[in-house]
Amino acid sequence: MAYPSAAQSSPPRQPSVKVILTSADVHRVVDRIAHQILEKTQGAADTVLLGIPTRGTPLARRLADRISAFEGISVPVGVLDITLYRDDLRRNATRAVGPTQLPSGGIDGMRVVLVDDVLFSGRTVRAALDALGDLGRPASVQLAVLVDRGHRQLPIRADYVGKNIPTALAESVKVTLAETDGADEVRLYGEGHNS
Template sequence: MAYSPAAQPAPVSPPSVKVILTSADLQRVVDRIAHQILEKTQGAANTVLLGIPTRGVPLARRLAARISTFESVDVPVGVLDITLYRDDLRRNATRAVGPTEVPASGIDGKRVILVDDVLFSGRTVRAALDALSDLGRPSSVQLAVLVDRGHRELPIRADYVGKNIPTALAESVRVTLAETDGVDEVKLLGGGQL
């Protein structure tokens, strides 16, 4: 019987990485969203920004700071934890529940702008809407995202979009922010090929 070496699996190529937004690009995008909020909300009157953890929170704070710089308007910022409202709790590992921090002025009768880093399937935003309904009754709810990558599974769209990035399902968008990751950058990661 002749010896034949075991078949070796084909090597897996690492995913491709493409920088979509540099630190300077990201700052310009945040400035543009802040200006759009000011325009669409008549100077951010009666407006509250609620960041969705993790990266939506520093983005909401940055937007509030830029709005204050541009128009000297102080927009209240809060944190909306959606952990218990997610529809994938049974399928994924247990997550720690984070704090929900509503500004002292509350959200009743206010225009609430939810802020997140990436809009993908829409399920995170659906969970945020459910969480929001337990906190009060805003006059309206809008959505601001840094990146919209498409592939929606629910009928949800953003009112303010920093950058539309068409993606394949195998690709992913990675947002890093100085406050959470030490650097401001948005990358498109391609799926590795067999």
Template sequence: MPTREVLTASDISRSLTRIAHEILERNHGSERVTVLGIPTRGVPLARRIGERLAHTEGGAEIPVGSLDVTMYRDDLRGQPTRTLQRTDLPEPGIDDRIVVLVDDVLYSGRTIRAALDALGDLGRPAAVQLAVLVDRGHRELPIRADFVGKNLPTAATERVDVHLAEIDDVPDAVTISGGEAH
């Protein structure tokens, strides 16, 4: 299976910086923004975006946490057993906040649907926005990201892998494997 790198570490860094600026622009600053990463790779991406938001906002405190969606997934029976991850809601919670969900790859939309269900059990945000590093298409649900690092049209037979130093202990990269060579 040929593997090709489609985003390097510097591409990922630039994408996250751009996403942070777009979040600030859309929300007129960071005052009401809370950033929640979806495990596994969405969590370090959320932290990185939170750091960029804080830096751009002159050191403002940006609440960053994580949201485990495992028990809200609609594919639990058909998938291997998943390890439950942490849900960590930062102060001041999510009520009346603008929650930016962060994930690595947007594909069918089912993970995000699960995240919306999980959020509904935890509080009532003023708004929910979605930031993803990669949007690869093939949506099964009417879900669209507000902030996208890179649109990567892919074949259903291809696999998109996001490698992050914090999780994988390798340099940041996004690769595509499988499918037919282009």
């Protein structure tokens, strides 16, 4: 009589998935961050929002839209591509360089709020700071993120955080947005998930 091998008898283990933020949650979080920016910047005076692609760009535009809806203030929005400033260029596959689009007034003397979806090691933000240094001299730089998952490798913290999610290093956080992915959601995947 033949006995099934262990590989045949037990199916591969699927990584766990937990929805952290629903679409409605994402909208509430963006509203809250917009209010915090207004409060901390005295009504967004001399403030520019720069989105870090991919998902930081639509988040920056949403924040500007919400600030306009709340206060009738038009906050300039731009895009800051950090591809050439990343410290992992030699180790990872070639990336296409995207456009950096600064608001027409530039960033000199302005308060720049960098906007990204997930804060993890801090290396993306470090690259963004290096890129900013080549583009102008802002009066100050702040950071707004939808999710802070911890595990910093550099001394960087966000000024505005939508949701702190304690994670294990083996876990991954996936943000989807309507503009880039067709729906708003934040999910936490267990070990074994390939992003």
